[in-house]
């Protein structure tokens with residue numbers, strides 16, 4: 251049976267666990283060859299094995315996206331390995347969930363470096379390769395806190411607002427070239443990160459990583475004239491304003 255992403259190459263950051271792992275598995279199951287990036291090599295290898303066991307193809311690229319030289323190497327190595335790049339998913343993210351007055355400069359800078367500057371660098375390096383693709387996509391995983399503010403999340407929220415702003419500007423910048431740039435803004439998803447950010451939430455009430463991966467797959471398989479700028483997705487029990 252033909253798979254919708256057969257012939258495509260996807261780069262997924264933060265692919266070792268949580269939402270990124272699900273995105274990598276889902277894109278691979280749809281036929282994409284996947285470059286897996288994060289810092290923990292053991293987690294990347296575990297995901298690579300899952301993909302291979304399911305009949306897919308993936309390669310591991312241990313990378314700290316806060317380091318410019320490592321991002322440059324990641325994109326170059328992906329293209330060198332697979333020969334092309336069609337889909338970029340900027341999913342890697344970190345958070346320090348403390349009151350603003352207890353946030354250190356190091357914590358603030360690190361959230362901005364990973365959540366906003368990392369995706370900027372990856373987009374910058376990927377664009378020349380995406381221009382050669384027949385179906386080029388960038389999907390940036392922002393957050394509901396890229397739209398709103400929550401207590402104890404000032405730095406995290408600022409970094410996710412920055413990512414969303416960059417996404418909107420880039421979407422217009424490369425629209426005429428046919429490169430589609432999307433943002434997804436999820437509410438609570440059941441991962442390691444949410445248990446630090448919102449220990450008050452009932453885990454059984456959270457969205458599953460697979461639900462975000464399904465949205466990514468939907469976006470990167472669009473072939474028509476419609477362009478979806480942003481997908482806001484929240485828990486069933488969360489109010490639109492809460």
Ligand SMILES: NC(=O)c1ccc[n+]([C@@H]2O[C@H](COP(=O)([O-])OP(=O)(O)OC[C@H]3O[C@@H](n4cnc5c(N)ncnc54)[C@H](OP(=O)(O)O)[C@@H]3O)[C@@H](O)[C@H]2O)c1
Nearest residue numbers: 264266268269288289290314315342343393438439441443
């Ligand atoms: N869970 C939620 O409720 C939720 C809601 C909205 C948005 N998000 C966003 O969704 C994305 C995925 O989050 P998650 O919940 O799946 O978190 P997670 O389970 O903690 O996974 C985060 C991933 O990012 C990677 N990462 C962190 N720092 C990195 C760095 N400097 N360089 C490269 N990779 C790095 C981690 O791997 P290493 O540590 O091995 O590097 C890991 O693979 C994040 O951008 C997060 O902000 C999550």
